[in-house]
Amino acid sequence: MKLHHSLATLVGTTLFALSAQAEVMGQAHTYSVDGMEFEGYVAHNSNLDESLGTVLIIHDWDGVTDYEKRRAEMLAAQGYTAFAIDVYGAGRNPTSMEENQQRSGEMYADRAEFQKRLQGALAEAEWIPGATDDIVVIGYCFGGAGVLELARTGAETEGFVSFHGGLNLPDGQNYSQVAAPVMVQHGSADPVSGMADVAALLDNLQAAGIEHSAQIHGGARHSFTVFGSGDYDLNADRASWEALQDFLAARLD
Template sequence: MKSLLAAALMVFTLAASALPTQESVVYTVNGETYEGAWYQVAPGRPTVLLAHDWDGLTDYEIQRALMLNKLGYNVFAVDLFGQGIRPEKVEDKRQHTGALYKDREKLRALMQGGLEQAIANGADPASVVVMGYCFGGAAVLEAARAGMPAQGFVTFHGGLQTPAGQDYSQVSAPLLIMHGTADTAITMADFADLASRLEKAGVAHEMITYGGAQHAFTVFGGGRYHKEADLKSWARFQQFLQAVTVL
């Protein structure tokens, strides 16, 4: 009886240790306070650094983080706006994203600060993939151009324009860019320009467009949600993760 009880307790302990842990993480970057979220499956697992879209770190990013947890990946959802700042009005979203588009050094510092906090939480610095949606996608490309050490960079319907004076000569890992062909916010001209720049810089990359998909095509419940493009892009993302990391 005692041996059976001990065995049952061991199974319960192992199962409990495999459950993801979720916690809000308050941290500072250059003296300003931010609040990200850490979703850990287990120590030592590869980590995805997730950059939010223009309404800040909300339920959408949390849902994606939990989806990644189910696949076996730890996730740190970075905060790019500041603790408690989750803009709801369009003008507020434009204000916060616009300020960072004008201050690229700050945007780089915020992405680097997010990476450093993820490592402080327990992320393995040798096994990190950086990904983002919409504005977060632009932040991912900014981090890539800055030479952030990572195993890969991934954007979903992200901003693709390259600021004047910047290039991709310092990129440390492959890029996966997934875009909606019907996106009028980020055009196919932007897409083609990025492809040319990456090719010129000799950066390993894959760029995919999905016919009929508009901007924000992955946002569940949104008016522009495109199920086929969402499922295909998520499947390709999983393949990319498997190729550049080891679970």
Template sequence: MTLSPLAAHAGETVPYTVDGEAFEGYRAKPAGTSKGLVVVIHTWGGLTSYEEKRADMIAALGYEAFAIDLYGKGNRPVDTDSRRKEAEKLYNDRARMRKLLMAGLAEARREGDQPAVVVGYCFGGAAALELARSGDANGIKGYVTFHGVLKTPGGESYSAGTPPLLILHGGADTSVTMDDVAALSRELEAAKVPYEIQVYAGAPHGFTVWDTERYRKDADEKSWAAFTRFLGTQLRG
């Protein structure tokens, strides 16, 4: 299997507001009847062409995809320090993170209430897990993280009844360690939350991001296949 970042179904930018603040999401629709909704959460760089291309690939699988914006219109930091600062604003204000997640989910469902899976990349993985712990997102059938940040903030926990989680992790990730993976596994076991964790040998943090030194083709393809199977199981109707 070879994954291509080229758009199979070109989507469109979707402007929306949260308490008067401007945001820009991205919607990609399948050619035929949608098999369900996939909500995509961006990396710490904001919603860029990377997430848009992933949304297009999801649409090519037959699902409607909506990439939400957690930073605000035009806020797409490009250097490491700026990206860290933007991500930390939300890491340090979990209430705002949840509010923006719920607003993005509402916008994703504006054209129809479909069963959904939420997927996040890196920082977006942390946001996806934040939504999973909130218990507020009705109609969500599962959560997926690609090389996501996995630590649970103090005072938060998972509850029984949380939809299944799929954790796709790089074995050579030095930002999110195997200790973090093990800690999450213990939390989910204690809460009796269904989950699956896949670890890809030699894959560093950000292993799915094309055109970077971190990209690992084998791990990208294997994790995408696992993600595709998960969608088929959780959104089978």
């Protein structure tokens, strides 16, 4: 799901305009997990003496693309250090729909490996210049599913936010170890994970005693935040972004 540059420019200069005081710096960040090399992307605001906090971004099923980099830069403009992590490995970004399915399928088929890569990236955040100990994890689509996957491992962060993510609970997993609040941003017309999946997730979080919240965007379909996609919904994108800012302010600032 690639960034549509004309729409992204419009959104960037209106709804998500960068502060005149912000000088956003972004660059690739290479790291390793268990001997395997990964390449993510880090963005920060060089005009700030201190970051407001760190936001870890888990990518969609097509890997780290301009979309994740754009979101990282938007967060940097708000004063956060953003780290778009790589789940697939350096040089393994998909280049077709078939490879999207293959790469994401590999992670769903091997949950232990998926979790190891997510946990390794979370640990890597400690070594990023300007990053803080306080971290919120967010993700879109496949990345939204990754957010919940990481949360279920008991990873200690300040919070987890899933945007139009896959919400199914894998066999053998539960939410008993979740260590921070969970927020869900979801469309009511999402054909991938419908309202029954949302209800089941919230029931599970409630039963486990986990602080949680959900914002349902009426009529929004899957990928409603992805610029240029057929599902893009400006109102839902704007509302979910504002909700994220409130969540970050409460958990990090």
